[in-house]
Amino acid sequence: GENVEQHPSTLSVQEGDSAVIKCTYSDSASNYFPWYKQELGKGPQLIIDIRSNVGEKKDQRIAVTLNKTAKHFSLHITETQPEDSAVYFCAASVSGNQFYFGTGTSLTVIP
């Protein structure tokens, strides 16, 4: 089955700096890659997603890039703010229904 690896497991940045989280996947048939943000005591929330026919997608301060050849995708957060502090999960979907999640990155934005 699909195997998704996520790095780093923890990340601390100064407010205003950029944060980058990277994921790799194993199954070249994966075609949908969502990113989730989980705040303390809450369920994961979808923040951005990308499909395999697109190389990059942006939504305000958040962007995701996908390299199908290398089988990796990344989340970029620019101009970080304290409210960006959370755990971020990447995921990959092969069948379209079942997602395989990375192990999470705990992001801390230092004011």
Place this chain on the structure above:
Amino acid sequence: DAGVIQSPRHEVTEMGQEVTLRCKPISGHNSLFWYRQTMMRGLELLIYFNNNVPIDDSGMPEDRFSAKMPNASFSTLKIQPSEPRDSAVYFCASTRSANYGYTFGSGTRLTVV
């Protein structure tokens, strides 16, 4: 849209007792998923349903776990008998179709003592 609704939010039970977790998916979503989250293992898919039919239950850890979806608006995850190692946060999620992101509920924090 009230989102995915899970109950209870917290459950503390004694080892050996039966536990039932409940989920109401978003109206119109035809796929429902049960996940378990722990520090050690992260997010684990337990089972998912399409159109109320269980599709893949290979993630259900043992026969002590069972899940049902009697209709499009309700699902249960039951653990009988419960054990301390079942302590975790259990999430329900739903989606309208393949290749769309899930919407997660707020989770049920289960503690088995």
